[in-house]
Amino acid sequence: MAAATSLAHDLFGHVLMAGRPGERQEVAVARIAAVLVGSAAIAAAAFAGDLDVTSLLGLTLAVAASANLPAIVLGLLWRRLNGAGTVAGIYGGLATALTLVVFSPVVSGRVDPLTGASRSLLPRGVDFAWFPLENPALVSIPAGFLFAVAGTYLSRRRPDPESFAELSARATTGVGAA
Incomplete structure (x- = not known):
């Protein structure tokens, strides 16, 4: 959650949108980032399962x-x-x-x-x-x-x-x- 929030708020909101993102845009990016970060974590866990x-x-x-x-x-x-x-x-x-x-x-x-x-x-x-x-x-x-x-x-x-x-x-x- 922290990584998704950071990606949505800091990277998207402040860097890509120059500090002017819409609230809906930021929430949508946070959801997408949560799926991506969660998928990466699951893949890493499967790889290092043993x-x-x-x-x-x-x-x-x-x-x-x-x-x-x-x-x-x-x-x-x-x-x-x-x-x-x-x-x-x-x-x-x-x-x-x-x-x-x-x-x-x-x-x-x-x-x-x-x-x-x-x-x-x-x-x-x-x-x-x-x-x-x-x-x-x-x-x-x-x-x-x-x-x-x-x-x-x-x-x-x-x-x-x-x-x-x-x-x-x-x-x-x-x-x-x-």
Whole structure:
């Protein structure tokens, strides 16, 4: 529901319709998006039906943390972080996590030692896994922090300590948020 609403309201309403969608149009797009997103989720679930649910949940959280944690933590604690650093941290952490998942034993190469059956997404005999861990978080979260710091230092935009202090005060107290 969140994905369908986001597609209808943000992508359709603000990007494609320049902020002026009709209510009926937005509801119709939300319904279509709900069907598409639901169908994609069902197809993904059918494809990954034999995998351990806790393993998939761990991968989901690792990918989300790799993209979001560096931006949130550095945004709260590091005065120098700017927009370029935030974007670099989000996309760098996300790309690192997704790459490591694709080349992990979750996707290929994991075999059950008792039965010899494949415990990966791909069938037995397909093995291109070079990343040894099943969960990428140990590597991808620190990589997200490194991308954020590198993006900040490589950016031409200089930090604004006054903006940081104002935003920090608003986030902490709520004063001036209206």
